Amino acid sequence: MIGLLLNDIEQKELEYLLKREMDELVYDFNYQDMDQQVKKAIKERYIVLFDIYKRFANQKECLNYIPKKNFSDVK
Structure with a gap:
């Protein structure tokens, strides 16, 4: 386990980066071929x-x- 101290600005930036990456993964997942x-x-x-x-x-x-x-089949 690793501890991490962030100020409010860093926390918001990390949230933003995680949301954008998750959005990109969903977009990529929906590619048909x-x-x-x-x-x-991608799901993992x-x-x-x-x-x-x-x-x-x-x-x-x-x-x-x-x-x-x-992802409908994720438990």
Whole structure:
């Protein structure tokens, strides 16, 4: 486990970066001609990023990025 101290500006920047990356992953996932292994890797990466994101964001903001909402077969 690694600890991390951030000021408010750094926290907002990290939230922004995580949201943009998750948005890009959802966009890439919806590309039709993608191999299933790549889609699986995208889902796994999304879940890792979401787990980090939910440590910073409030519950209302997290609702927009729940993996089940964006990837129907994620548990």
